[in-house]
Amino acid sequence: MGEDTKNNRSRNTALVLIGAGVFLLLDHTIGFFPILAVILILLGIHRVRSRKERKGYVLMGVGAVILFGDHITIVVAVVLISLGLFFIRSKQIHKDDTYIQKQKIVDSVRLGREPWILRNTSTWYMVGETYIDLSLAILEQKETTVILQGIVGDIDIKVPDDIGVSVTSSVMFGQLHIAEERESGVMNKVVWQSENYQHGDHRVKLILSFIVGDIKVKVL
Numbered sequence: 001m002g003e004d005t006k007n008n009r010s011r012n013t014a015l016v017l018i019g020a021g022v023f024l025l026l027d028h029t030i031g032f033f034p035i036l037a038v039i040l041i042l043l044g045i046h047r048v049r050s051r052k053e054r055k056g057y058v059l060m061g062v063g064a065v066i067l068f069g070d071h072i073t074i075v076v077a078v079v080l081i082s083l084g085l086f087f088i089r090s091k092q093i094h095k096d097d098t099y100i101q102k103q104k105i106v107d108s109v110r111l112g113r114e115p116w117i118l119r120n121t122s123t124w125y126m127v128g129e130t131y132i133d134l135s136l137a138i139l140e141q142k143e144t145t146v147i148l149q150g151i152v153g154d155i156d157i158k159v160p161d162d163i164g165v166s167v168t169s170s171v172m173f174g175q176l177h178i179a180e181e182r183e184s185g186v187m188n189k190v191v192w193q194s195e196n197y198q199h200g201d202h203r204v205k206l207i208l209s210f211i212v213g214d215i216k217v218k219v220l
Contacts, residue, residue, distance in 0.1 A: 017084030090122040164200030
């Protein structure tokens with residue numbers, strides 16, 4: 001199978017997902033309960049980050065039940081659109097097929113407690129948390145691209161100052177803390193790049209995007 005055929009098939013799949021999601025959204029009206037659910041999920045994320053994990057997960061669970069219980073069509077639509085955009089973005093940013101691509105419903109990733117290899121990666125999940133410490137990461141390439149995208153995400157990434165880092169981050173509802181930049185509330189986006197990104201021996205490009213999220217990238 002030729003490369004063009006594979007690319008066309010991936011693009012068509014993504015467009016079908018997005019189209020189906022948009023159709024479902026247009027066929028439904030957003031009301032009070034989805035907004036309440038989002039607020040509860042945000043409060044839950046805040047509680048988890050404040051080490052009040054039990055209350056946090058309860059709030060997130062109640063919010064998820066409200067979304068899934070009364071507005072399953074909207075949830076499915078958002079998931080389809082998010083997945084479609086994820087496939088398109090991954091194909092555009094990763095120029096070849098050597099990257100790792102994963103999709104999960106629920107995910108929990110913790111990397112950095114022992115040496116590990118950082119590779120070009122695209123990950124999508126519906127609900128999850130990701131902790132990455134690049135201090136012990138083994139970088140096999142001059143530039144590595146990591147895409148994290150999904151519905152609800154709690155992201156905590158630590159980067160040593162000898163690695164050049166570029167961050168493009170966005171959340172529809174939630175907060176961003178990228179180096180010294182802070183944004184919170186609704187429709188937030190932060191684009192940031194370290195001073196040594198262009199001339200560093202190793203560079204890491206982070207692309208982080210969630211519907212509801214708490215994203216933190218700290219330069220050590």
